[in-house]
Amino acid sequence: MADDCPKCEKGPAPWLATFADLMSLLMCFFVLLLSFAEIDAIRFKKMAESMRDAFGVQREIPAPEIVMGTSVIKQEFSPSTIPEPSLIDEVRQQTTDIQKQNLDVPDAVADAVVEAAREKVLMEVEQQAEEIRQALRLEIEENLVSVETEQTKIIIRINEKGSFPSGSAELNDDFYGVMVRISEAVARTPGKVVVAGHTDDVPISNSRFRSNWELSSARAVTVVHALLDDPEVDPKRIAVEGHADSQPLVPNDSVENRAINRRVELIIQRGSDLDNGHLLDLGLPQG
Structure with a gap:
């Protein structure tokens, strides 16, 4: 009866390949979640331009201002703290306040x-x-x-x-x-x-x-x-x-x-x- 049992092939079990694929996909998923946690406006714009050129998009949409946002990938990550706003956000806010002061006409x-x-x-x-x-x-x-x-x-x-x-x-x-x-x-x-x-x-x-x-x-x-x-x-x-x-x-x-x-x-x-x-x-x- 022992001679009738098929012999197992040498090497890792076949299910390990599927498990490894699952782990890889889960890791990519969490990396994407991390990367989308913040948006760097400059990097996002560069990435969008690269994607447009790569896929051959011919329609041009003028973008005189940088898109609002704070990062697709932040260079320094700290999961325990709230991300600080980028320099662009601070400059934009200060500029808006100055314009508001110039536009407001005092009652006098x-x-x-x-x-x-x-x-x-x-x-x-x-x-x-x-x-x-x-x-x-x-x-x-x-x-x-x-x-x-x-x-x-x-x-x-x-x-x-x-x-x-x-x-x-x-x-x-x-x-x-x-x-x-x-x-x-x-x-x-x-x-x-x-x-x-x-x-x-x-x-x-x-x-x-x-x-x-x-x-x-x-x-x-x-x-x-x-x-x-x-x-x-x-x-x-x-x-x-x-x-x-x-x-x-x-x-x-x-x-x-x-x-x-x-x-x-x-x-x-x-x-x-x-x-x-x-x-x-x-x-x-x-x-």
Whole structure:
């Protein structure tokens, strides 16, 4: 029976080759895990370029900056400590901080720029008001109109004297020449125009006007129609308001004071320029 048993071949057992392959594969696997634990940006980029050339990749993708990361293989390995960032990461972080400091505008600087823009607008408003005063010099001397400034507003005030008959919203015929000059001045001056009518505190009630509110609004509308006779005046700039006796200039305690309060005001508002255009001219973002 012993002669029938096949003889074993001399040498190592066949399963050792498979076991050795398994050990080799496990070692390669753990080496790869170790190598991918950190990424060196410079080495990774060089490796990627080598792989591209080796496999004949023809498509070029521009990469002006080094890829972010910390290493595919670190020269000094310490499993017990957290890897320190590479020099490239530190330089990138410091550069970012410096850029942020340069881009941040301190509140004091922004306030100073806005104040400079405001001063510029105020100077323009005063200059334009002076030009309107020169154009209406005769009317101002006769106390038919007055021109004032209030912050970024130019106020052309039409007094009732010479403009409207008492209790009426129809302009006097000889006042239309004054309105032509006012229209020319408004057309030359940029900004929104609010035409506001005002009365004294003496109530009115007749077949046409039920109250001073209607009278003040009707007078403002009459002035607007006179303004729009000039084709240079854009209707989109115009707004109408009627205030009755709610906004007196002086107390309604005498005949003279009531005459002062009866008026129509053309308010040219330049505040929107300060919020938009002038800030853009100075290179500052809005909002």
